[in-house]
Each structure stands twice: as structure tokens, then as C-alpha cells.
Amino acid sequence: MDFKNKLTYWYSNNKRDLPWRNTQNPYHIWLSEIILQQTQVKQGLPYYDAFIKQYPTVFDLANASEEEVLKLWQGLGYYSRARNLHTTAKHVASELNGHFPNNYKDLLKLKGVGDYTASAIASIAFNEVAAVVDGNVYRVLSRYFGIKTPINSTDGIKEFKKLASNLIDKEQPAKFNQAIMEFGATQCKPKNPNCTVCPLNDSCIALQKDMIEFLPVKLKKTKVKTRFFNFLVCIDNNKNTFLEKRTSKGIWQNLYQFPLLESHKSLSSEEFHLLNTEDSVLNNLKFDYSLYNTEDKVHKLSHQHLYTKFWIIETKELPNNSIAIKEIKNYPVPVLISSFIEAFNFNDL
DNA sequence: AAGTCGGGGGC
DNA sequence: GCCCCAGACTT
Incomplete structure (x- = not known):
């Protein structure tokens, strides 16, 4: 044969x-x-x-x-x-x-x-x-x-x-x-x-x-970039939160996520606070915040390693472009986000 | 021709 | 940790 x-x-x-x-x-x-x-x-x-x-x-x-x-x-x-x-x-x-x-x-x-x-x-x-x-x-x-x-x-x-x-x-x-x-x-x-x-x-x-x-022979290996993500998990008294759509090119285009602040290194709580006083996402809001994960959650993609912190932002009332927390499951989100949602029990609020 | 784009699994 | 997976598209 x-x-x-x-x-x-x-x-x-x-x-x-x-x-x-x-x-x-x-x-x-x-x-x-x-x-x-x-x-x-x-x-x-x-x-x-x-x-x-x-x-x-x-x-x-x-x-x-x-x-x-x-x-x-x-x-x-x-x-x-x-x-x-x-x-x-x-x-x-x-x-x-x-x-x-x-x-x-x-x-x-x-x-x-x-x-x-x-x-x-x-x-x-x-x-x-x-x-x-x-x-x-x-x-x-x-x-x-x-x-x-x-x-x-x-x-x-x-x-x-x-x-x-x-x-x-x-x-x-x-x-x-x-x-x-x-x-x-x-x-x-x-x-x-x-x-x-x-x-x-x-x-x-x-x-x-x-x-x-x-065999087979393959050229070059991918260079991996390291990035630092800070997701703002906003929660108000009416059980609303914020999601934003990733409209720009790059990873996860057209998927949703919690509002993201990218930094050049892993932020301490103090550095995070300082960043927020200058940022527009939370301006004019009085809020308390806490860090969900002390150790950075590392999410590995082919070309990027994402070191991620989830910051829990609690405030009285979010603006009316927020969404109900129970509606989150209807939005397409990256695994990094869906894993957090599953681990973070919103019902305990 | 080189970079970019996910997430899971094998070893 | 590195490599691979019934690759395509952009720069």
C-alpha cells in the first residue's frame, strides 16, 4: 500500500x-x-x-x-x-x-x-x-x-x-x-x-x-508582554454595577468587562486610591473600596500575561447608565471576568 | 515577514 | 515553564 x-x-x-x-x-x-x-x-x-x-x-x-x-x-x-x-x-x-x-x-x-x-x-x-x-x-x-x-x-x-x-x-x-x-x-x-x-x-x-x-521545525517563539489590569467592580445599594464594552482593537474586542484601569505595575491600595482621585470613571462619587484579591490573578494569553486586581467599589447609587447585577450573565465576557463573577458571590451583598 | 489574537491541556 | 491545537488577518 x-x-x-x-x-x-x-x-x-x-x-x-x-x-x-x-x-x-x-x-x-x-x-x-x-x-x-x-x-x-x-x-x-x-x-x-x-x-x-x-x-x-x-x-x-x-x-x-x-x-x-x-x-x-x-x-x-x-x-x-x-x-x-x-x-x-x-x-x-x-x-x-x-x-x-x-x-x-x-x-x-x-x-x-x-x-x-x-x-x-x-x-x-x-x-x-x-x-x-x-x-x-x-x-x-x-x-x-x-x-x-x-x-x-x-x-x-x-x-x-x-x-x-x-x-x-x-x-x-x-x-x-x-x-x-x-x-x-x-x-x-x-x-x-x-x-x-x-x-x-x-x-x-x-x-x-x-x-x-x-520535527516539525518551527521558527521563533512568541514574545510575551506583561500588563497590569485593575478592574473596578462597582456595586451600589440597588444592586447595580458597571460594564463597559471593549470596542478598540486588541484582545477581547466587543466583549464586556468591568471598567478597567491599566497600570504599569501592580498597584498598592494607596496608589490605586491616588489614581482614582484623578480618574473620570468614579468622579463625583463618594465610595468605599476594598481589594478582592491580595495576590494578582495571573491570566495567561498567547502573547500577554495579565496581572489582575479586582477592586470592589461600593457606593450609594451609581449613575443610571449602570446595569442590574443579575443581568451580567447576559453579556459576553472574557474568561478572566466570568471566573471572577463566579468566584465573587454577588448574592452575599 | 512578522505580529496579533484565547483558552485549555500535555508533559 | 514551554509547546501545541482541524489558522486568519493585519501591519
């Missing part, structure tokens, strides 16, 4: 039963692919089920508000995916009569759909011969063929795309694409792959040269 036959044979006997594998509905395939971008199946699965249930058709998704979509996406991260998802749903619903493009070239034009996702939808939903190259494919091919070209270099991206295009089973592109990805996810894993039971272990270059742990 050749490479593609070994893979598809292995896939037939080892594939997981996943909901998006029981359909060719382009809407379902598209939804699953967006959710699974940079996301493990285990993490994305419950979100897929929730979206299908909440929005059975692309029209249902198109008719929702962005805030509702972000709320359902809450916790999954990379929120631009959710915003683009909504944009594309509206486009497909209103401009394309609810019909997704049925080929790679046109799929590529959709917002949030890049080379990988266009190839995935074209092959899986429409059986087009379009090779997918995701993190799994990079790993499988770099190891099996012993390719040291960095997978995130311009040359590497072209080289692996070309190689995958030459290897794909033209008779069953949908099965081949899913097979090589599934193989990378559960057999040719990043750490400690069990090569002794691998169907490709008689011809894998990396295994022969003992290079498994050094």
Missing part, C-alpha cells in the same frame, strides 16, 4: 465518531471548521453542539445579534472567529440565498476562511480535490518525509501545500484530508507518539533517523 492508502485504511479503523462527520451540509462543515481553528476537538465539540442547537440554519445565525453570537462563543477564545462567523453568515443568508460557495476559490473569499478552511469545506462538503494543511498535516508530512523546512516560513508553507496536493487521494479527497488530520491528532502526536504501532513506521524518515522529537 502507498502513503494515501495506508492513511485512509488506518482512518477507516481508527476515526473518532464526531458530529460533523455525519453530514455534508456545508453550513455544518463550515461551522465546525471555524470552531476547530487552533482549537482541539475536545474543546470545540460542546460549542459545535451548542451552535447547531441554537442556530439550526445559516439564517438563524444571520438573524442573531453579534452580542448573542459572542455570548455563545464565550470561553472559546480568538473572538475574531465569532465576529467573522457572524459576518459570513449574514453574507451567505442575504447575498447567496443561504447557499455556501461550492468550491475552493469562492470559499476563500469568505471572511474568516483562509487556505486551510476553504480546502476543508471544498473537499469535505463538495468532494473537491483540495489538500488541507493544518498543524496535524505539517507534523505528519515533516516527520514521514523528514522535511526540515520551517513550517511557518514562506518556503515551508508552499512546500508542504504542494506536497499535500501531490499526495491527496483524488478519488476520495474528503476521506484523505480527514484521515491525515485525524492521524496527526491521535497517532502522530506532538509528544510521545507511539511509533511501535504506527502503520507508517516501516517508511517514516524521522523514525529511521531518530528525528521524531525535532
